[in-house]
Amino acid sequence: MRPYLGGGGSEWAPGSQDMPEVRRASGVRPYLLTGGRAGPVDAGLEIEAQMATTSVGRAMVDRLAFEQHDIVVFCQNPTAIAEIAAQLNLHLGVARVLVGDLIANGYLTARRPEVGLDRNTSIIERVIRGLQAIR
Amino acid sequence: MDSKPFAEPAQQAPANTRAPLPVKLVIAGGFGVGKTTAVASVSEIPLLTTEAAITEIAAEIDRTGEVPDKTTTTVALDFGRITIDDEIKLYLFGTPGQDRFGFMWHELTKGALGALVIVDTRRLDDCYAAVDYFEHTDVPFVVGVNRFHGSVNHELEDVRWALAIGPETPIVTFDARDRSSVVDALLSVLHRSLAKASATR
Numbered sequence: 030m031r032p033y034l035g036g037g038g039s040e041w042a043p044g045s046q047d048m049p050e051v052r053r054a055s056g057v058r059p060y061l062l063t064g065g066r067a068g069p070v071d072a073g074l075e076i077e078a079q080m081a082t083t084s085v086g087r088a089m090v091d092r093l094a095f096e097q098h099d100i101v102v103f104c105q106n107p108t109a110i111a112e113i114a115a116q117l118n119l120h121l122g123v124a125r126v127l128v129g130d131l132i133a134n135g136y137l138t139a140r141r142p143e144v145g146l147d148r149n150t151s152i153i154e155r156v157i158r159g160l161q162a163i164r
Numbered sequence: 165m166d167s168k169p170f171a172e173p174a175q176q177a178p179a180n181t182r183a184p185l186p187v188k189l190v191i192a193g194g195f196g197v198g199k200t201t202a203v204a205s206v207s208e209i210p211l212l213t214t215e216a217a218i219t220e221i222a223a224e225i226d227r228t229g230e231v232p233d234k235t236t237t238t239v240a241l242d243f244g245r246i247t248i249d250d251e252i253k254l255y256l257f258g259t260p261g262q263d264r265f266g267f268m269w270h271e272l273t274k275g276a277l278g279a280l281v282i283v284d285t286r287r288l289d290d291c292y293a294a295v296d297y298f299e300h301t302d303v304p305f306v307v308g309v310n311r312f313h314g315s316v317n318h319e320l321e322d323v324r325w326a327l328a329i330g331p332e333t334p335i336v337t338f339d340a341r342d343r344s345s346v347v348d349a350l351l352s353v354l355h356r357s358l359a360k361a362s363a364t365r
Contacts, residue, residue: 075275077186077255107183109255111243115212121241122216140183142275147303148361152252153277156187157354159248163206164344 074110076121079140080128081107086136093136096127101136187248188255189350190273192298193282194290198310198340199258200242202282205346207244207256214241216268239268256350259294269297278353279305282340284312285319288326295327304356307335308349 082090082104090101099117108116114124131137146152191199204211215238242258257272273279281294291307298305309323320335329335334356338349 075186076257076271077188079183079186079253081183109186109245109253111214111241111255111257112212112245114214115243119214120216120238121214124214138183140185142186142188144275146187146275147277147357148364150358150361152185152187153354153358153361155252156248156254156277157351157358159252159254160246160347160351160354163246164347 074125074129074139075142076111076125077109077142079107079109080104080113080132080137081140083136083138086131089136096123097131097136100124100127100131104137107140182251184247184253185251186253186255188257188272188276189353190257190259190269190276190279190303191282192259192269192279192291192294192305194284194287194294197282197284197287197290198312199282202280202308202310202338202340202346202349203242203244203256203258205341205343206246206350208247209245212243212245214243215239216241241268241272273298273301273303276303278357279303280308280349280353281305283307283309283323283327285309285323286312288323291327295329299330304353304360305333306349306353306356307333308352309335309337311337311339 080100082101086101087105090098093101096117096119100113103113103116110124110128111121113119113128114121117124119127128137128139132139143149191203193199200211239260241260244256246254246256248254257276259269259272279298281291281298283291295307307323307327307329309320320337323329324335334352336349336352339345
């Protein structure tokens with residue numbers, strides 16, 4: 030299973046008793062940014078989900094620090110979680126945790142890929158037309 | 165780390181504009197078959213890379229002795245983006261090459277419109293893991309033979325035979341360095357996706 034998604038049932042969680050000591054060294058450090066948590070508020074957020082700063086987020090931006098500030102500034106143009114991670118030089122799992130917190134606080138909204146997109150013929154046809162246009 | 169690379173957007177769209185709808189295709193295949201090259205050829209942004217930590221499988225790697233000193237490792241995830249229209253953004257995610265990272269593929273392929281499995285005919289066995297994986301998922305896929313050295317058209321049926329790919333899976337040739345060639349390969353994936361979506365309606 031993926032390292033960040035386990036939540037309570039995770040076999041890998043910072044500080045958990047049964048986590049082997051050897052894994053602790055390099056695994057935990059990135060999570061200093063996240064207050065030590067490895068599990069995002071919403072474990073299901075897709076890496077391509079679009080994050081957009083809300084008006085609340087814009088109003089609060091000066092009160093945020095470090096990565097949270099950067100993400101809220103960055104997402105004034107809607108941006109995928111994977112892009113946030115790449116542009117801000119964060120591990121994907123860390124970006125996911127930070128984004129989850131910002132959503133929970135109302136600073137970001139997420140537009141997630143809709144369930145069943147892969148069976149949506151009109152969406153697929155639009156993607157085909159879009160690609161044909163750039164051949 | 166760089167200083168903040170982004171200025172405060174001055175005149176961006178209002179914050180209540182609907183966010184784009186993300187869709188994705190997966191670019192799979194063995195190590196060094198041209199996945200990254202293919203993504204970079206069509207992406208409208210410079211290829212982006214992010215790292216994901218791997219802890220679970222570290223023990224397994226240790227047993228094989230491949231990475232003896234590392235218990236937590238990271239895998240680089242390359243991706244690119246194509247804006248399709250004013251609403252849809254298409255993301256292209258390259259899978260980490262080695263099959264020992266296969267557990268990540270579930271995350272990458274979940275909800276994907278389809279996958280292009282890139283094959284290098286000189287090292288067919290490198291793509292077994294990807295072909296295996298997609299044959300056991302619902303994700304529509306096309307096998308794309310990367311033309312590193314001239315045409316390989318005459319070998320396509322040999323490739324099909326060697327990989328034991330069923331007749332329903334298209335095999336195309338393309339050049340990962342050439343944008344329109346990669347777009348054509350992606351289009352064949354999407355036509356396969358469309359056929360599958362239409363059939364299951």
